[in-house]
Amino acid sequence: MHSHAVCRSGYYQLRQLHCVVQSLTSEAAITLVHSFVSTRLDYCNSVLYGIADNQLQRLQSVQNAAARLVTGARRSEHIIAVLQSLQWLPVRQQIVYKLTTLIHKCLIGSAPAYLTEYCRQAGIRRPGTRSADTSMLEVPRTRTRLGDRSLAVAGPRIEEQSATQHS
Secondary structure (H helix, E strand, O other): OOHHHHHHHHHHHHHHHHHHHHHHHHHHHHHHHHHHHHHHOOHHHHHHHOHHHHHHHHHHHHHHHHHHHOOOOOOOOHHHHHHHHOOOOOOOHHHHHHHHHHHHHHOOHHHHOHHHHHOOOOOOOOOOOHHOOOOOOOOOOOOOOOHHHHHHHHHHHHHHHHHHHOO
């Protein structure tokens, strides 16, 4: 499974970096951890939308370990404050952010055509109404949970949720 492989390689890289990080400046340590660990967590993470919470928690624990390594924070300290000080989004929010970015690129026409075809505008709205100002997308019906995780379904649902939060 993808999340298992990401966790395994992330922890491997953290073990390798552990002895080196103490002799680096904080900026250099952050750069190294970002290039070796954070990029692995971010790579293809949009396919992880809708995975089980226990798998997502494993990925989050890799990010937490990376943040503690860089900052020297103890396990007893709240990790949210540490992640905020590094300006790192938690894994779940990274996944949603990446999907939202993909949908935005589809809507403005800067995404590849094979992705843009999954983002269809839903119906015609009357001018002057609040719904005319939002770009609601058509959410296709699916029969499986795997289908619910696809870009064609997950993207419009996330876009719909963000539109309702901002209005």
